Amino acid sequence: MNAPLYKLGYFGDETSMILAFVLGIGFGFFLERAGFGSARKLVAQFYLRDLAVFKVMFSAIITAMLGVTYLAWVGILDLSLVYLVPTHWIAQIIGGLLLGVGFVVGGYCPGTSIASSATGRIDGLVYVGGFAVGTLGFAIAWPLLEGLYSAGAIGPATLPGTFDLSHGLIVFAVVVLAVAGFAGATWVERKMAARDAAAATERAP
Amino acid sequence: MDSVTTVAADARPAKHAEPVRAAQPYTNPYVAGIGLGLVLLAAFVLVGRGLGASGAFNSTIAWVTSKLAPDYAHSNQFLAGYLPEDGHPLKAWLVFEVLGVAVGALLSGLLANRVSVTVERGPRISVAGRLALAFVGGILMAFGAAFARGCTSGQALTGGALLNLGSWMFMLCVFGGAYATAWFVRRQWR
Numbered sequence: 001m002n003a004p005l006y007k008l009g010y011f012g013d014e015t016s017m018i019l020a021f022v023l024g025i026g027f028g029f030f031l032e033r034a035g036f037g038s039a040r041k042l043v044a045q046f047y048l049r050d051l052a053v054f055k056v057m058f059s060a061i062i063t064a065m066l067g068v069t070y071l072a073w074v075g076i077l078d079l080s081l082v083y084l085v086p087t088h089w090i091a092q093i094i095g096g097l098l099l100g101v102g103f104v105v106g107g108y109c110p111g112t113s114i115a116s117s118a119t120g121r122i123d124g125l126v127y128v129g130g131f132a133v134g135t136l137g138f139a140i141a142w143p144l145l146e147g148l149y150s151a152g153a154i155g156p157a158t159l160p161g162t163f164d165l166s167h168g169l170i171v172f173a174v175v176v177l178a179v180a181g182f183a184g185a186t187w188v189e190r191k192m193a194a195r196d197a198a199a200a201t202e203r204a205p
Numbered sequence: 206m207d208s209v210t211t212v213a214a215d216a217r218p219a220k221h222a223e224p225v226r227a228a229q230p231y232t233n234p235y236v237a238g239i240g241l242g243l244v245l246l247a248a249f250v251l252v253g254r255g256l257g258a259s260g261a262f263n264s265t266i267a268w269v270t271s272k273l274a275p276d277y278a279h280s281n282q283f284l285a286g287y288l289p290e291d292g293h294p295l296k297a298w299l300v301f302e303v304l305g306v307a308v309g310a311l312l313s314g315l316l317a318n319r320v321s322v323t324v325e326r327g328p329r330i331s332v333a334g335r336l337a338l339a340f341v342g343g344i345l346m347a348f349g350a351a352f353a354r355g356c357t358s359g360q361a362l363t364g365g366a367l368l369n370l371g372s373w374m375f376m377l378c379v380f381g382g383a384y385a386t387a388w389f390v391r392r393q394w395r
Contacts, residue, residue, distance in 0.1 A: 035232075056241065122322065
C-alpha cells in the first residue's frame with residue numbers, strides 16, 4: 001500500500017494544506033467550466049430543462065469511484081484509511097431534504113456559491129451571507145437540535161456492507177444506473193425543449 | 206487583461222448588451238464531470254479525504270464567534286468542534302480548499318469571459334426578490350448541511366464515490382426536496 005500518502009506519513013500538515021488549496025483550484029475550475037457558477041444553469045435541473053447537474057455529478061462520482069476501486073484492487077490505495085463520514089440516517093434525511101429545498105430557493109449549494117461569488121454573481125454572495133447566518137443560527141439553536149443531529153447514528157457504513165453485496169457488484173450497478181440515467185436525462189431534455197418550442201409557437205400570433 | 210470587463214452574463218447569446226467579447230459556451234457536462242472526478246480521486250489518493258465546502262463555513266463562523274464571544278464559542282458544542290486546542294481555527298483543510306475553489310472558478314471564468322457582476326434571476330422576479338430568496342436559501346442550506354454533516358461536495362460527491370450509505374440517502378433526499386419545491390418558486394427562475 002502506498003496511498004493515501006498523507007495518512008501514511010509521506011508528508012505533513014503544512015503540505016496537506018497546500019494540496020488543499022491546489023485541489024480546491026481544480027475543483028473550482030471544473031465547477032465553473034460546467035456552468036455551475038450560474039444559478040439559472042443549476043436550477044434548470046429541477047425544471048427538467050438542463051440536467052447538467054445530474055450529468056456532471058454522476059460522471060464525477062463514477063470517475064472517482066472507479067479510480068478508488070481500481071487503486072484499492074491493485075493494492076495501491078488502502079481504502080480503510082480514506083475518511084468515511086459516519087452515517088446518521090435520520091439527521092441526513094432531514095439535512096438532505098432541507099438542502100434540496102434550499103438549493104432551488106437559493107439557487108446554489110455551498111461549493112457552487114463560492115464559484116458564483118468568485119465570478120461576480122451578487123446573488124451568490126448574498127447566498128454566502130445567508131449560509132453564514134444560518135450556520136451561526138444552527139450553532140445558537142444547538143441545545144435544541146442536538147438530539148436530532150445525532151438521530152439515526154449507525155457509524156461508518158457503506159452500501160456493500162449494508163446490503164451484504166460485493167463492492168464490485170455495487171460499483172457495476174452504479175455505473176449501469178448512471179449510464180441509463182444519462183440517456184434518460186438527454187431524452188427528457190429533448191422532450192422539454194420540444195414542448196417549450198410548441199408552447200412558444202402557440203403563443204405567437 | 207481585457208476579459209475582466211466582459212459583460213456577457215451567461216453562455217446564451219446576449220440579446221441587448223454589447224459584450225466586449227462573448228462568453229464561451231460551457232464545457233460538455235461529461236468532460237467537466239470527469240475532470241471533477243479526477244480532482245476528487247487525487248484528494249483520496251494524496252490526502253485520504255474527499256472534497257467539501259460547508260466545513261469551511263463552520264470553521265469561519267466558529268473563528269468569528271470565538272473573537273466576539275470567546276466564552277460562548279468554547280461552551281457551544283457545535284462551534285467548539287471547529288476550535289482546535291492548539292493552532293488557528295482557520296488553519297483547516299477545507300478553509301484552504303475553499304479558497305482554492307474561489308481562485309479556480311475565477312480562473313475558469315476569466316479564461317471563458319464569464320466573469321461579470323450580475324444577479325442571476327428569471328424574467329419574472331425583481332432583483333430584491335431574488336436576493337431575498339438567495340439569502341433564505343442560504344440559511345436553509347446551512348441547517349441542512351449541518352444536519353447532514355456535509356453538502357453536495359462533502360456528502361454527495363465524496364460519499365457517493367465511496368459508496369457511503371448515509372451519503373446516498375442524503376443525495377436522494379436532496380433531489381427529492383428540490384423537485385418537491387421547484388413548482389412553488391418557479392416565478393423566481395422561469
